[in-house]
Amino acid sequence: MGHARDIGFVSSRDGVQLATARYGAGPTLIKAATWLTHIERAAPGTIQQALIDEFAPRFSYVEYDTRGCGLSQRRVDELSFEAWVSDLEAVADAHGREPFTLLGFTCAAGVAVEYAARHPERVNRLILFGGFATSYHSTSHPDPAIRREGDLMIELAELGWGNSSPAFRQVFVSRFLPAATQAQWMAFDEKQRTTATPDVAVRYLRAMYGMNVKEAAARVRCPTLVLHPKDDEMVRFEQGRRLASLIPGARFVPLEGRNHIPFPDEPAWEGFVRETRRFLGTNDERAGRAEIRLTERQLEVLRRISFGQTDKQIAAALGLSPRTVEMHAARALQALGCRTRAEAVGRASERRMFVA
Structure with missing residues (x-):
């Protein structure tokens, strides 16, 4: 279904230009940006379009491309966790001063947690999907095998992200979407190639693998819903459950699914819709x-x-x-x-x- 889209640009604290898209009207709901985004390329059957279709009829739904990706400024000096939080601050400030609902999907969950902890007066509800508190390089008791896995992912990105052969990028696809069809794999591979350059991919992975929001999670004070696919191969189920345990009063919901990012026709998406509507009070279709x-x-x-x-x-x-x-x-x-x-x-x- 088509929704009127309002595209704009805001400046982060260091002057980096961020592309934003707003859909619908009503209370504001902002989705913290992940790295594989392009606000002009929402397509039927993708999670991006499904989120727009779900939230635009009830909210002023805002998404944006993270620095270095999509329509946002591609050449940037700083690409770090702190920069991502500052980018979210800039986007939130540009869309009013009223409290809003914050959505953190996958690697942006930590950014959303940090923002909610720093700005308790701005976030009235927090929704996290497929997130984690610590990653390969930030856990306090690293398993050498786990750390090596993170190093290998970075090495693969360095060697193959810009390669004309999709073989290297498909290592990421197989972890993100193990239950996807061949056509879905190819579409996601193309999305990786067009939304981030090889150097941004490597820099993003390094920064993401160093994320640690354990202390920030304990400071979150708003109602929080945490959802995680049971058989996620990119971010293990235990990591999602651990994140929920760190946030006071958070509700944790296991979902059926293997894909790190669900497709709109699978049970994990159905569960996400059901639980978020209940959490946001939008269950009644007549509302x-x-x-x-x-x-x-x-x-x-x-x-x-x-x-x-x-x-x-x-x-x-x-x-x-x-x-x-x-x-x-x-x-x-x-x-x-x-x-x-x-x-x-x-x-x-x-x-x-x-x-x-």
Whole structure:
């Protein structure tokens, strides 16, 4: 489903330009950026598009490309955990001063935890998926075999990220998406190649493997939901459970799945949607009708548009002029935050606004 997108740019503390995209209207929900992102390349069947479709009808959903990736500034001097937190601070500040919901997916979970700990007045709810508190190079009691695994991943990125053969990059794909189809593997491999250059990939891995948010997790004070696939091969299930145990009062939900990043047609995604709706209080599908108000006339015009009627046909049926029908349709689009009539019909139908 299409959603109106507002693309903008903000500057982080060191002047790095970050590309942001905002969808929908309502309370703000910000997704902390991960490294394999491109805000202009959300495609059907991807987690990026699924998140937009899930949150845009109920929230002002904000995503952004991390430094060095996507539409954000590609050539950067600093690429570190502190820089990522500063980037999130810049994006949050650019989207108002009211408390918001913060979403941390996979490697951005630690960034979200750190931000929530530093700015308790800004985050009213925290959602973490597939995250970890410590990584290969930051654990206090490193297992030599585990550390070697991290070193190997970096070596593979150094040797093969920019290689014309996808063999090296597919090592990452196999860890991220072990249950994916061949077509999904190829699409993800292409995403890796186009969203980050080889040097950024290596630098990002080094910084990510040094993340440690154990102390920050203990300082989080907002309601927190932590979800993790049981058979995740990239970030082990125990790491997700450990992260939840460090956050006071956090609720931990195991999900069925092997993929580190779920596809919209698998049980892990269904579980994510079910649990986040419960956590955010958006279980009732009729709730959206109260958030966006259309007049009876606007709703009737939109309903008739959904039947395929023209403005002249609607005008004749309702005793209005075609110009008045056009005005009601335009105001309905504005209220729903849509650019096209088809999009407005889809959004109203999703929110069950046509149901008496």
